[in-house]
Amino acid sequence: MRAGNLIGVFDHITIRASDREATERFYDTVLATLGIEKTHSGADFAEWDDFSVAAAGAERPVTRRLHIGFVAPSHAHVDEFWRAGTAAGYRDDGAPGPRPQYKEDYYGSFLLDPDGNSAEAVHHNSMRTGGNVDHLWLRVADLAASSDFFETIAPHVGLRMNRDTPERVRFQGSSGTFSVLSGEPTEHVHIAFPASRDETVDAFHAAALAAGYADAGPPGERPRYHPGYYAAYVTDPAGFTIELVNHNRG
Numbered sequence: 001m002r003a004g005n006l007i008g009v010f011d012h013i014t015i016r017a018s019d020r021e022a023t024e025r026f027y028d029t030v031l032a033t034l035g036i037e038k039t040h041s042g043a044d045f046a047e048w049d050d051f052s053v054a055a056a057g058a059e060r061p062v063t064r065r066l067h068i069g070f071v072a073p074s075h076a077h078v079d080e081f082w083r084a085g086t087a088a089g090y091r092d093d094g095a096p097g098p099r100p101q102y103k104e105d106y107y108g109s110f111l112l113d114p115d116g117n118s119a120e121a122v123h124h125n126s127m128r129t130g131g132n133v134d135h136l137w138l139r140v141a142d143l144a145a146s147s148d149f150f151e152t153i154a155p156h157v158g159l160r161m162n163r164d165t166p167e168r169v170r171f172q173g174s175s176g177t178f179s180v181l182s183g184e185p186t187e188h189v190h191i192a193f194p195a196s197r198d199e200t201v202d203a204f205h206a207a208a209l210a211a212g213y214a215d216a217g218p219p220g221e222r223p224r225y226h227p228g229y230y231a232a233y234v235t236d237p238a239g240f241t242i243e244l245v246n247h248n249r250g
Contacts, residue, residue, distance in 0.1 A: 009159070009173025010133050011194035011245050014045065015063035015117065016056035022114045023053050029088050030111060033080040034072050034121055036132050050131045056188075062115055064187045067137035071128055072121040075107050081121035082109035093118050128176035135176060136191070138240065139183035143169065145237040146180045152211045153234075156204035157193045157244060185238060192243035198230045204244040205232035216241050 017023035024046045028038060031048055040047040045054040051070075056062040072078045079096045086092055094110030102108075108122040118137075128134040140146045147169045150159060154171070162177075163170040170179040178191075195201050202219045209215055217233035228248030236242050 009128070009171075009176035009178065009193065010050055010131060010136075011192040011243075012047075012050045012052060013068065013133055013136065013192070014052045014054060014190040015066060015068075015115075016060050016188055017053050017113075018056055018062045018115055020046070020053060020055040026085075026090060026113050027051075027053060027119075030081050030085045030090070030119060030121075031070065031132075033084045034070055034077050034132075036070065048132060050133050061188045063117060063189050064115055065117065065139055065184060066186050066189050067118040067120065068133060069108070069120040069122045069135040069137075070132055071134045072123045075123055078107055078109045078121045078123055082111065085111040094120075130175060133176065136178040136189075137181060138178065138186045138189070138238065139181050140238040141182075141185050142237060143167070143180060143182045149208075149211075149213060149236045150180065152213070153204055153208055153242070153244075156195075156200055156207060159193075186240075188239070190241045190243065192231070192245050195244050195246040198246050198248070201230055201232050201244045201246055205234065208234040208242075213237075217243075 027048065036048050038046060039049050045052045072081065082096050091112040093112045096109035099106045099108050103124050106122065106124045108120050110118055110120045113119055122134055150171055151161065154160065158173050159171045161169060162172045168179055168181045170177055205219050214235040216235045219232040222229045222231055229245065230248055231243050231245035233241055233243045
């Protein structure tokens with residue numbers, strides 16, 4: 001487990017959109033039905049607390065084939081997420097209803113955002129607390145390589161593997177989950193995990209590089225985000241940018 005850092009699994013998730021305005025409009029429409037309001041919209045990105053959308057570019061291409069599940073307070077919220085989305089002309093990816101193949105009490109509905117990423121509203125009895133993103137599904141070409149990567153960083157990021165099948169590996173933090181699955185790969189997503197000490201950020205980066213993974217930004221303060229923002233970045237085998245960040249906010 002994360003040393004001195006028992007907080008939710010995600011700090012933030014960032015996706016890149018081919019048309020930021022259209023994608024922002026999609027998430028404004030559907031997330032409002034869950035009580036998730038936009039917390040920032042500026043030149044660089046739009047943000048709903050732990051989820052953000054930025055414009056794609058030559059160096060940061062479009063996010064594709066990501067599945068992201070958002071916390072819904074009730075079944076009625078799941079229903080309204082889907083109703084509002086389809087009424088606005090967005091593509092259905094699964095009508096509201098039980099999904100017992102995931103969990104006995106799992107109730108979800110699914111839509112596709114303008115770039116084809118699957119956005120879900122979900123309600124079950126062990127949902128993420130303290131954040132809007134309940135879970136992610138990342139599809140990869142080499143499941144074993146991705147599993148090895150996350151097992152390498154797990155002691156520093158506060159993750160544990162709690163299910164392992166030939167097609168899927170699931171990791172869990174103190175609240176929230178993400179799964180790595182075999183399939184047509186998810187592309188170009190940024191995942192940031194939270195830390196409570198700068199030394200944990202340093203150890204995460206050192207462990208990843210010692211295991212042969214690529215540096216995407218050494219440990220240090222990034223004041224362009226806010227004073228005290230201390231983070232490090234590595235690239236996993238699937239090409240995802242993985243960050244560990246300590247906000248140093250007391």
